[in-house]
Amino acid sequence: MTKKSMLKLDIVVPLYNDEEVVEKLCETVFSTLENTFKAVRLIMIDDGSVDESYNLALRMREKYDGVEVIKLAGNFGQHRAILAGLRSTSADLVAVMDSDLQDRPEHIPLLVERMLEDGTSLAIARRTRRADTLRKRLFSRMFAATSNLLVPFKVDPHLGAFRVMRQGVVKQICDVKEHTGTPFSMLYSLRVPYSTVDLEREARTAGSTGYTFKKSLKLASDRIMTYSIKPIRLAIILGIMFGLFSIAIAGYSIVNYILQDRVAPGWTSIVFVTSFFGGLNLLFLGILGEYIGRIYIESRGVPNYIIQDSTFESKDSE
Numbered sequence: 001m002t003k004k005s006m007l008k009l010d011i012v013v014p015l016y017n018d019e020e021v022v023e024k025l026c027e028t029v030f031s032t033l034e035n036t037f038k039a040v041r042l043i044m045i046d047d048g049s050v051d052e053s054y055n056l057a058l059r060m061r062e063k064y065d066g067v068e069v070i071k072l073a074g075n076f077g078q079h080r081a082i083l084a085g086l087r088s089t090s091a092d093l094v095a096v097m098d099s100d101l102q103d104r105p106e107h108i109p110l111l112v113e114r115m116l117e118d119g120t121s122l123a124i125a126r127r128t129r130r131a132d133t134l135r136k137r138l139f140s141r142m143f144a145a146t147s148n149l150l151v152p153f154k155v156d157p158h159l160g161a162f163r164v165m166r167q168g169v170v171k172q173i174c175d176v177k178e179h180t181g182t183p184f185s186m187l188y189s190l191r192v193p194y195s196t197v198d199l200e201r202e203a204r205t206a207g208s209t210g211y212t213f214k215k216s217l218k219l220a221s222d223r224i225m226t227y228s229i230k231p232i233r234l235a236i237i238l239g240i241m242f243g244l245f246s247i248a249i250a251g252y253s254i255v256n257y258i259l260q261d262r263v264a265p266g267w268t269s270i271v272f273v274t275s276f277f278g279g280l281n282l283l284f285l286g287i288l289g290e291y292i293g294r295i296y297i298e299s300r301g302v303p304n305y306i307i308q309d310s311t312f313e314s315k316d317s318e
Contacts (some may be wrong), residue, residue, distance in 0.1 A: 004112055007092040009037040010087035011108070012076050015046045015053045018099045022056040025099055030064055032105045037093075041066045044099075045085045061311060073306040079182040080305045082161070086183065087174045088312055095164045102201050103162040111164040114195045121169045122187070123195040124161040143220045151228040155188050159196070179304060180294045181226035188311030189227040225290050232291070235284040242277065 011029060015022065026042060033040045046054040046069065055073050061067040070084055082096055094113060115123035144157030161184065169192070171298035173183045187194075224231065226270065 004037055004109060007037055007112075008039040008041075008090075009033065009093045009095060009108070009112075009171045010041045010043055010089040010091040011095045011097065011105075012089065013042065013044050013097055013099050014081035014085065015049060015057065015099050016075070016081075017049045017051045017053060018077070019049075019053045019056055021099055021101060022053055022060060025101060026060040026064055026067060028101060029105045030066065033108060036109055039091070041068060041091060043068045043070065043085045043088055045070045045072065045081040046070050047078065047081040053274050057203040058107045058311075067311075069311045070307060071309040073308040076305040078161075081183070083174070083183055084305050084307065086170050087096055088310075089167065092167055093164055094167060095162075097162050097189055103160075104199075104202060107162075107197070107199050108164060110197050110199070111162075111195075114197050115164055115166075118195040120193050120195045122163055122165040122192070123197060124159050125201075126156060126196040127158045127160060127201045129200045147220050149221045150224045150230045150234075151189070151308070152230070153188050153191060153227070156196070160201075162199075176277075177301075178226075179297050180222060181294045182222060185223045187226060208226065221290075225294055229291075231287050235287055238280065239284070242280065246277075 011033075013025065018025075022044070025044075030040065042064070044060075044067070045055045046057065054069065057067070057069045061069055066226065068088065070088065072081060072084060086096075095108050095111070097105070097108075103125065111123040111125065115121075128183050141157060144155065148154050148157075163184075169187075173186065176186065178186065181189075
């Protein structure tokens with residue numbers, strides 16, 4: 001089995017208004033892992049921060065030889081920032097972790113060992129305890145429950161972004177030209193075997209989470225609409241059910257008219273049923289429109305992100 005000391009490691013970390021943790025992040029990563037792997041490189045991607053995150057990251061590059069920094073031209077989202085970092089990696093192993101040190105660098109060797117022992121392509125941290133706010137835990141559970149209900153693959157809700165992958169897997173992820181999905185959801189959808197390691201997730205070192213309800217909802221819709229056609233099938237089933245229900249109502253009215261020679265008054269029920277089915281029709285049209293819109297987005301070939309500046313470019317010009 002390959003030893004960790006013979007392998008190079010790239011660590012991809014997205015930044016968004018993380019000026020309070022950048023220095024601590026770099027210090028912890030290199031003090032913890034420097035003698036564990038053949039080489040360690042920390043790739044930080046600034047996802048449109050409005051604070052001093054990018055400038056601090058550049059200062060850390062002057063202090064640590066293994067730091068590289070990418071600045072995106074705007075806020076493209078965490079998963080697109082991660083993708084930008086993945087496309088800049090070249091080491092044997094690639095780790096992805098959050099900047100707030102809830103994911104601990106000292107746990108990376110544990111993930112690597114489990115992956116090498118199991119012979120899998122990646123290892124993911126499974127949270128046994130998480131020191132997060134009630135709101136964040138609630139959003140996370142809602143996201144997991146909704147996506148697991150409507151996608152053809154199931155994902156353990158305790159799995160997060162913290163993981164280690166082999167370079168071969170990373171390269172194939174980066175080769176996929178996909179705009180509406182996310183790299184990690186794609187791996188789940190392909191049912192790529194992975195190992196898990198139970199770890200406790202610490203409290204944030206500083207700052208607050210950038211995951212709002214709106215962002216959690218978008219992430220769930222991206223996973224559902226990109227990797228599943230269950231919403232369309234659900235619409236078909238509901239359409240058939242309510243169609244049968246309408247036929248039953250019509251049959252009841254005909255029988256009632258034949259037997260009693262009258263139709264019971266019911267303007268309220270008629271208006272209710274009409275409004276209800278009109279709402280369903282709009283809902284189904286919205287679902288179809290969402291799928292068609294995503295096809296349009298994919299067909300345009302617009303890049304996932306725009307890189308404004310990168311230390312990789314400056315290195316190439318030296």
